[in-house]
Amino acid sequence: MTSEALWVLLIFLITLAALAYWHHRAEKIFGCALLVLYISGAISSDDLIASAANQGLVTLVLLLCTAFVLERTFLLQRITSWMLASSFTGSWWRVMLSALMSSAFLNNTAIVSILLGPLRASQQHPGRRLILPMTYVVSMGGMLTLVGTSTNLIVNTMMLDAGLEGLHLMDFFPVGVIAAALGLAWLWIARNLLPNDKLDNDALMPYLLEARVSDNSSMIGKTVAQAGLRHLQRLFLVEIIRRGSSLRPVAPGDRLEAGDTLLFSGDPTAVGLLSRFSGLDNYAERHGIQGDELTEVLVLPDSPLCGCMLKDTDFRAKFDAAVVAMRRNGETLSGSLGEKTLQGGDFLVLATGLDFSNRNNLAKNFLIIRGAKPTSAFRPLTEWLMIGGFVLSITLSALGWVSLLKAMICYFGLLLSTGVLTLNELRRRFPFGLWLIVMAALALAKAMEGSGLMGYVSSLVKVALQDVSPYVALIGVLFVTWCVTELVTNNATAAMMTPVALAVAQGLDVSPLPFVMVVAYASSCSFINPYAYQTNLMAFRAGEYGLGDYIRVGLPLSILYLVAIVCLVPLIFPF
Numbered sequence: 176m177t178s179e180a181l182w183v184l185l186i187f188l189i190t191l192a193a194l195a196y197w198h199h200r201a202e203k204i205f206g207c208a209l210l211v212l213y214i215s216g217a218i219s220s221d222d223l224i225a226s227a228a229n230q231g232l233v234t235l236v237l238l239l240c241t242a243f244v245l246e247r248t249f250l251l252q253r254i255t256s257w258m259l260a261s262s263f264t265g266s267w268w269r270v271m272l273s274a275l276m277s278s279a280f281l282n283n284t285a286i287v288s289i290l291l292g293p294l295r296a297s298q299q300h301p302g303r304r305l306i307l308p309m310t311y312v313v314s315m316g317g318m319l320t321l322v323g324t325s326t327n328l329i330v331n332t333m334m335l336d337a338g339l340e341g342l343h344l345m346d347f348f349p350v351g352v353i354a355a356a357l358g359l360a361w362l363w364i365a366r367n368l369l370p371n372d373k374l375d376n377d378a379l380m381p382y383l384l385e386a387r388v389s390d391n392s393s394m395i396g397k398t399v400a401q402a403g404l405r406h407l408q409r410l411f412l413v414e415i416i417r418r419g420s421s422l423r424p425v426a427p428g429d430r431l432e433a434g435d436t437l438l439f440s441g442d443p444t445a446v447g448l449l450s451r452f453s454g455l456d457n458y459a460e461r462h463g464i465q466g467d468e469l470t471e472v473l474v475l476p477d478s479p480l481c482g483c484m485l486k487d488t489d490f491r492a493k494f495d496a497a498v499v500a501m502r503r504n505g506e507t508l509s510g511s512l513g514e515k516t517l518q519g520g521d522f523l524v525l526a527t528g529l530d531f532s533n534r535n536n537l538a539k540n541f542l543i544i545r546g547a548k549p550t551s552a553f554r555p556l557t558e559w560l561m562i563g564g565f566v567l568s569i570t571l572s573a574l575g576w577v578s579l580l581k582a583m584i585c586y587f588g589l590l591l592s593t594g595v596l597t598l599n600e601l602r603r604r605f606p607f608g609l610w611l612i613v614m615a616a617l618a619l620a621k622a623m624e625g626s627g628l629m630g631y632v633s634s635l636v637k638v639a640l641q642d643v644s645p646y647v648a649l650i651g652v653l654f655v656t657w658c659v660t661e662l663v664t665n666n667a668t669a670a671m672m673t674p675v676a677l678a679v680a681q682g683l684d685v686s687p688l689p690f691v692m693v694v695a696y697a698s699s700c701s702f703i704n705p706y707a708y709q710t711n712l713m714a715f716r717a718g719e720y721g722l723g724d725y726i727r728v729g730l731p732l733s734i735l736y737l738v739a740i741v742c743l744v745p746l747i748f749p750f
Contacts, residue, residue, distance in 0.1 A: 180628040183217055187619065187628075191671055194663040201667045202608040205615035217622040226617035230580055231332025231341065232610065237583035238322055239606045242282045244561050244596050259293060263300045267366065270294070270305055271312045271359055278316030279323045280569065286313050287710045288542055291717045303370045303718045307725075308362040310714040311732060314699050315358050318351040320344055321579070322569065326669040329613055330695040333673040336617050337624075339687060344573040349747050350696065354739040361735050368727045370720075382500035382524060384410065384439040384449075385457065385512040388431055392454020400427040402452070410441040410449075416511055436511055443469065443500035443524035457499060469499065470531070472541035473716065474521040475709065480540055486513035493536060495528035519706070520716045535602045542713065557595065564589060609666060616670030629678050636682025645685045645750045652676050652690055653741055656697035657733065661704045669698040685750040692748055696740045702729035 190208045194201060212218045218226075226232075258269040270290070278286050287310055294305045317324030321331060321344045331342045388394060394402040404412050405427050415422040415429065416436040422429060437455070449455050474480060480488055491497055498512060502522040523541075525531075537543070568582035590596035623629045640648055652675070660668040672694045680687035701707040705715035705725050714720065 177627055179217065179626040180631055182215065183212075183619075183622045183626045183628050186211055186217070187623070187671075190619070191659075191663075194667050194671070195659075201664050202611050205612045205667070205670075209611075209615035209618055212618055212622050217626060218618050222618060222621045222625075226336075226614045226621065229332055229336055229614075229617055231328065231335045232613050232617070234580045234583055235325060235328040235332060235613065236606060236610055237580070237587050238328065239282070239325070239609070240596070240601060241565065241583065241587055241590060242285070244590055259297060259299065261299070263304075266297075266300050267305065267308075267363070270309050271362070274309050274312045275316040275319075275355060275359070278313040279319040280565075283313050283317050283324060284542070284709055284713075287713050291713060295717050301369075301371050303372065303720070304366050306714050306718040307369060307720060307728060308366065310710050311362060311702055311729070312355070312359065313710060314701070314708070315351070315355040315736070318696055318699055319348050319355065320351075321347060323347070324665075324699055325609060326665045326698040327695050329616070329666060329669040330673050330691050330698075332613055333617065333620060333670070333677075334687075334691055336620065337677055337687075343575075344569065344579070347692075347695070350692070350740060350743040353743055354696070354736050357739050358732055358736055361732055362728070365728045365731070369724060382441065382443045382502045382522070383512065384441070384443060384500045386437045386439070386449050386455045388433055388435040388437065389454040389456055390433045392431075392433065392452075394431050394452060394454060395433050396430060398428050398430050399425055402431060404437070404452070407439070407441075410439040412437060413440045414438040414510075421510070438510075443471075470496070470525045470527050470543060472523050472525060472543050473713065474517055474519055474523065475540060475542060478517075478519065478540040480517045481519050483517055484513065485515050485517060488517070494525070494534050494540075495530040496525040498523050499526050500524040520712050522716070533599060535599070539608070557593075561590070561595060612666055612670055616673075620674040623674055623678075629674065629681070632675075632678040633682035636679050640683060645683050645689075646745060648679055648683060649689055649693060649745065650741055652679055653693040653697050653737060656694050657700055657737060660698050660701045661707050663707070665698045665701060665708055669694060672698070683750075686748070689744050689748040689750060692744050693740060696744070697737065700733055700736055700740075702733045702736075 186208055190204060193204045197204065209223075213220075213223055258273050259266050274286060274290065290309055291306065294302045294309065297305070314324075318327070321327050321342055327342070327347060335341045394404075399405055399412060412425050413423065414437075415425055415431075416438065417432060417434070439449075449457055485498060485501075500523070501512060501515060503518065503520070531537075564586050568586045571577045572579040572582045587596075591598075591601075620629075636648075652672070656668060656672045656676075659672060663671075673691055676690035676694045677687050680690045701711060703725055705711045705720070705722065711725075715725070
């Protein structure tokens with residue numbers, strides 16, 4: 176092995192280890208790897224530009240950008256209003272089948288975010304027996320088509336970059352639909368393994384709100400009871416922070432002093448009750464934002480805010496918003512809001528300014544749950560044209576009449592020219608992180624090929640597995656990919672494992688198609704770790720689940736799904 180090949184191998188291994196350790200920092204890790212490859216000369220400027228403008232990558236970005244429009248149509252909302260029937264059995268199957276079919280063509284995160292609210296608020300049925308299975312089904316539904324999930328498109332992109340024929344729209348369907356049917360059967364059987372109690376929104380872990388006694392407040396010197404803070408509706412005074420010390424629990428006779436920080440537990444929409452007390456300022460008001468517009472958001476696990484203290488985030492400048500309240504499921508919060516270190520999955524209630532909805536960094540940091548001013552609605556005719564245009568584009572591509580890239584360029588141009596998709600929204604929601612991950616992965620694959628590392632791995636595989644059936648090697652690739660995806664995000668897993676699968680197929684001198692297909696399927700088979708995939712974390716927080724729930728339901732589901740994949744892929748995509 177040459178020194179250049181050793182260098183590329185070292186970068187590959189360090190990148191994989193970094194992804195496993197900092198799995199929510201995939202963009203930064205891939206960006207650093209790309210920079211090191213370029214500076215060291217492992218890839219040329221031409222390779223860098225070719226990776227950035229790869230045909231498959233452009234197709235992937237266009238699909239994600241056009242999906243912004245479909246999220247705003249009536250389609251998912253109509254499905255949501257229909258799926259909850261009077262019987263639990265009817266509702267369960269409606270929810271699962273709706274999730275399965277819609278996720279084959281629409282963004283998985285958008286589907287989960289839209290369905291979470293109605294399922295969590297349902298008083299007819301136990302939401303905890305619906306939310307987690309729905310999240311799993313969305314992942315399986317994404318494996319029915321090429322455009323169902325970004326991992327499929329990443330695998331297709333890397334195949335095209337390797338000079339192989341790309342995948343077609345429905346190539347994933349025969350294996351995916353059988354595996355999904357088996358998964359649905361298990362989830363129906365395993366529904367009784369999940370908690371049966373209904374989710375009462377009022378009983379969820381309450382929010383923590385903060386207010387401070389100003390220097391000229393009329394409450395100074397009064398007891399908590401005398402100030403009227405003891406029996407507030409929907410708010411309970413749980414803690415007073417005074418000169419760095421905590422008074423907890425708060426007694427009715429405790430006297431208030433200037434500068435006291437008062438921490439309340441309860442409903443954040445009741446923050447307006449505090450405004451009737453003279454000289455009591457909430458956290459948002461101290462940062463120059465009034466609480467007239469409240470927006471509830473979920474902090475995304477890959478948000479740059481994660482790991483930062485709230486007081487150090489410069490929230491007002493970044494988002495034209497200030498935090499009114501905070502909730503972290505599974506943990507009772509204590510202490511000042513400003514001292515809280517933000518984590519992925521934290522729920523925040525924001526007091527938002529006029530420019531909040533126009534900020535281009537919202538989608539990178541938050542999933543907006545409710546309360547935000549809605550984007551202007553489409554007229555019915557426009558909605559039908561947008562849905563029809565997407566269906567037509569996909570259909571023409573599936574029939575082979577035009578390439579998926581050409582169909583998406585035409586559809587994207589239509590959205591821009593009609594003003595349905597604005598440049599401001601495009602800037603705000605452009606998937607730069609995913610684009611950087613795939614670009615870096617393509618560059619790394621070029622470096623592996625150009626340095627001779629790919630050829631060395633293929634030769635090693637040929638010697639080591641000369642007496643081993645390709646089927647055994649396929650099982651090995653499937654198992655390793657599954658282990659990686661439970662530690663790393665699905666997109667990063669697909670990007671890292673596809674070159675390995677291609678090298679193994681080349682070493683065995685067999686078709687690479689079954690190997691890249693199992694990488695695609697296994698990359699989306701993250702059912703055990705609630706933190707490995709964004710939708711898993713959303714369900715984990717919204718459904719108040721424990722890790723044991725994921726293991727009891729997700730581990731058998733993973734095994735069943737993987738067995739189905741390894742049995743079906745060689746039959747449909749022979750070696």
